[in-house]
């Protein structure tokens with residue numbers, strides 16, 4: 001099993017929202033596409049008033065906190081995550097939105113009846129799931145026949161070059177063995193979804209990274225806790241060396257420029 005979906009490691013990684021927050025901050029600071037990811041994702045949703053929506057692996061709830069004013073009237077929203085710490089972070093950031101239900105839940109074991117939701121969301125999380133085929137079949141089961149499943153993920157070229165920079169600093173850092181897209185990415189997600197849906201659309205977002213500061217880069221590497229050995233290798237003095245290494249590159253080249261690849265699958269017509 002690859003480390004992206006080792007259950008114990010995923011639990012450590014998402015015990016709280018700390019690691020996810022560090023990576024989200026990095027992307028917000030350095031993405032060249034200044035139209036926010038959370039707003040772009042929400043643009044892809046087609047939600048009508050009164051619909052029942054459930055999100056799995058909701059994380060800190062950032063899609064909803066960034067689109068508070070766009071949630072249609074009388075939406076019945078259920079936010080779930082298998083990490084209680086994450087769910088608490090979502091509750092806190094969404095406390096001023098009334099009527100959201102929260103539940104600790106694993107997408108592989110969904111505690112809802114057949115045909116009970118108009119819309120299911122699973123953003124940047126299917127690659128962490130051990131039995132993904134079971135999870136996707138569960139999503140198809142709880143969706144109404146005319147319902148829609150939205151799932152964001154990355155492509156295999158996402159942040160290409162980032163890992164090379166890290167390993168060039170210290171070859172002991174095992175960041176290269178960590179890959180989420182080999183599990184569920186923009187290149188192999190479609191065929192996994194087609195097993196349980198008759199229609200799958202893929203929409204790509206254009207973006208890249210223009211990195212001009214060392215600290216958020218270092219914080220990103222440290223945030224991969226569990227998935228890599230950054231916490232063990234990057235002692236206090238090695239962190240200082242890492243800053244100096246990145247600052248040298250930035251002052252020499254003006255910036256570190258790295259491609260991004262991410263997008264969304266929209267699956268309709270669940271196979272029942």
Ligand SMILES: C[S@@+](CC[C@H](N)C(=O)[O-])C[C@H]1O[C@@H](n2cnc3c(N)ncnc32)[C@H](O)[C@@H]1O
Nearest residue numbers: 014057058059082083086106107123124125128
């Ligand atoms: C990369 S974060 C994505 C969070 C959020 N969806 C986003 O896009 O910002 C992955 C989330 O999935 C959750 N998760 C991982 N495996 C899960 C599972 N089997 N069932 C439910 N949630 C899971 C984690 O706790 C974490 O909050």
